[in-house]
Amino acid sequence: MRTVSGRRRGPELERAILHAAAEELATSGYAGMTMDNVARRAGTNKNAIYRRWPRRAALGVAAYRYIAESRTPEVDTGDLRGDVLALLRQVNDTWSSPRGAILRDLLAAAADEPALVELLREQAGGDAMSAAWFTLLGRAVARGEAPPEAVHPRVATLPMTLVRAEYAVRGASRLPDPVLVEIVDEIFLPLVRGRGPRN
Amino acid sequence: MRTVSGRRRGPELERAILHAAAEELATSGYAGMTMDNVARRAGTNKNAIYRRWPRRAALGVAAYRYIAESRTPEVDTGDLRGDVLALLRQVNDTWSSPRGAILRDLLAAAADEPALVELLREQAGGDAMSAAWFTLLGRAVARGEAPPEAVHPRVATLPMTLVRAEYAVRGASRLPDPVLVEIVDEIFLPLVRGRGPRN
DNA sequence: CCTATTAGGTACGGTCAGTACCTTACTAGC
DNA sequence: GCTAGTAAGGTACTGACCGTACCTAATAGG
Known part of the structure; x- marks a missing residue:
């Protein structure tokens, strides 16, 4: 050759x-x-x-x-709902892109290679992603949009977790935008509200 | 032979x-x-x-x-938190059992067999499971423990979804009970509360 | 120019899915 | 009982693939 x-x-x-x-x-x-x-x-x-x-x-x-070449995500729309939706749409874009398809394929195929799964998982919403969600929530609290009690790792990453779960249940297909909106309006925002002081 | x-x-x-x-x-x-x-x-x-x-x-x-031989789960402890925790512990038992390990292994390995994935997915929390979560939530509403607005498919299956996501992130190991408690107390119950009428 | 390094070529051994083809036992219908 | 169809057993094979061994040829750097 x-x-x-x-x-x-x-x-x-x-x-x-x-x-x-x-x-x-x-x-x-x-x-x-x-x-x-x-x-x-x-x-x-x-x-x-x-x-x-x-x-x-x-x-x-x-x-x-x-x-x-994982770029760190960055959004700032001015209010919590807009931020969450924007970041969620970004996640949806990434996961439904050809890159995302490859990533999901690799994750499924190399399930019996612990060290490699670790590397891949980082790409699929690891620390960098978690940090972005956390700061987003923190900003909302600073603006008085969310109660301080809402700041909690599980709360911060909940939207991303649900999107990932949705990808696991459905096949590869990109999530329709209404699904993202539903996750935000029916789950995430009520949860943030519910973690505030009892009425 | x-x-x-x-x-x-x-x-x-x-x-x-x-x-x-x-x-x-x-x-x-x-x-x-x-x-x-x-x-x-x-x-x-x-x-x-x-x-x-x-x-x-x-x-x-x-x-x-x-x-x-999937048995349909059934719990009734008398209050919402107890029900959710009981069912969640049951899910945790199933998934961490040898049967659950086999199921997860199959799901990962046969990812490129759409028809088979479908069959397996049903075993891993399909319609029967969803129904159990739904009736559980309905009972809580009937008792006045949860607002009617809390009844929503995504809300009902949220605990199970989160447990499944946790299994996806960690390896095979059984989830410690405090994780289940945290999911219920920090996410699910605040969400149910938050979906009630604004204060 | 000479030598260590690294690429290229080729050929394995081993495992596994799936197929082909034949022989052998058993069942059922007469 | 005899016979014919059906299903099980035996064996071998193709083809794909991973990973390895071993040799030859180019090239970089002294």
Whole structure:
């Protein structure tokens, strides 16, 4: 293979492999991301891959990170409901995007690789995400929109948790916006209200 | 195989296969439930299996149902908090039991078999479970313990949803009881309260 | 120019799903 | 009882895949 120009080495080859793996993930999912397929698509062979990643699952995670570059979410609409909905829509976007599909596929497929599941879970709403939800709620309290008693980790991440649960129950399909609105208006906001002082 | 006594046929053989498959599931998980293993343990061969179930995943589901015999849950402690906690503890028991482990394993492994996922999902908190949560909440309203506005499908199933989400985040380990209490006292009951008439 | 490193090529061994094809036992209908 | 259909058992095979071994060839750096 690669008869004309010189051999790729080191980082260049590594990028080529990751690129090929990412394309396999995108087109055929984790199941289709076989070592032979990746090697063929990258114009190299399995040795080059195994020298860098000891197992297929490791390559899967690396390939995902190659596409991911998780940006920290940031919203500020001025009121609690708007903030929550905006962030929720962002979560919905991420999860329903091709990237999200790959992520969910990987999470399901690599369930028996504890270390890898950990890495992926961080991408799927880990500490950074939790922090965003927490600060959002804190801002609402500062504005007097929510009672101080509402600040609680489970409360802060509840909308995201429910969206994730919805994705687990339904298939891959993007959640319709009314579902998000319902989660906010029927669950989250009443909960915040209910955690205030008894009337 | 089976040289001494006569050949098993029809239902008898089918039960033997399911029994073997269930034992494989219990000891080695879905990954270890290979067709050859099942055939060997059942004292037969793969043909007998493939004549009954077209694919491995189908056998997996059949084997699970062979163990499952889902009983409909029923609790009545007299007050809402007690009911919710009791039912939640029951859910926790089920999910942390060996049966629950098998179920979670199957759900993760057979993610690319839509029809089978559907069957399994029903076992993992489907309509029967939802109905139980709904009637529980209805009873509380009838007793005047909860406002009528609290009756809502998302509200009713929220505790179960949160427990399931917790299982998804943590590994397989049984949820400590304080987590259940926290879900009830910090989320569910405040939400029910918050859905009542504004003060 | 020489040598260590790294890529490429090829060929395995092992596991597993699913299929094919034949032989052997049993059942049922006559 | 005899016979024919049905279903079980036996065995072997294809094809996909992971992971490994081992050798050859290019190239970077001294």
